[in-house]
Amino acid sequence: MSSVCDNIKNLRKTIESINKNAKLMAVSKTFGYDKVKEAYSCGQRLFGENRVQEAIEKIELSKKDKLDIEWHLIGHLQKNKSKKAVFYFDCIESVDSLELAERIDTYSKEYNKMMDVMLEVNIAKEEQKYGFLEEKLMDSIKNILELENINVVGLMSVAPISENPEDIRWVFKRLHELALYINKSYNANIKELSMGMSADYKAALQEGSTIVRIGRGIFGERDYS
Ligand SMILES: *Cc1c(COP(=O)(O)O)cnc(C)c1O
Secondary structure, three states, X not given: OOXXXXXXXXXXXXXXXXXXXXXXXXXXXXXXXXXXXXXHHOOOOEEEEOOHHHHHHHHHHHHHOOOOOEEEEOOOOOHHHHHHHHHHOOEEEEEOOXXXXXXXXXXHHHOOOOEEEEEEEOOOOOOOOOOEOHHHHHHHHHHHHHOOOEXXXXXXXXXXXXXXXXXXXXXXXXXXXXXXXXXXXXXXOOOEEEOOOOOOHHHHHHOOOOEEEEOHHHHOOOXXX
């Protein structure tokens, strides 16, 4: 068995021991299509990519091979790439402005598609990070929920980098609270909490994560050179 398969198997075991219903996303960014196929051969079906163009190449290949993959966009989406993103992805997790949500809605209408999206929240208010600030999200949420061809299925967050997951547990807690608050206040149906990565997924699961996004923990270290 390959190490990719071992990693997936071990992760599944750990995830299941904390939250039976949580899903494992394999984040295949920077890795080639061969790695996608390897993970697929071990039963992995949910994949995440952070760049539209890089993802499209892999998605095209996976379509040719008739692989039954659910592709999520997890990286910042530039408005001029939103049409392609709507066409290729099954879910856009990185919606971070009302304007972007409106564009996605417009293109989804064009393609006659109901687009699943998540709203990315910058819980820790990090300047270099994308995502709604909470106040901004509260200003926009009503308008976003009213968009006809968008289905807001979840909230997503990237926690600050930290040596100790306990230091950022509050971020996961806060995202969870926010989802409950939005559901209650707007009669919404946000079910997914996409939170937790290789370094902090256990704490995220303990705080209610339903999707953990794992790259290095499955495929190994990334080479950006
Ligand atoms: C790269 C990335 C991940 C995966 O990170 P790892 O540390 O490799 O597990 C998860 N979420 C987002 C948004 C990413 O860009």
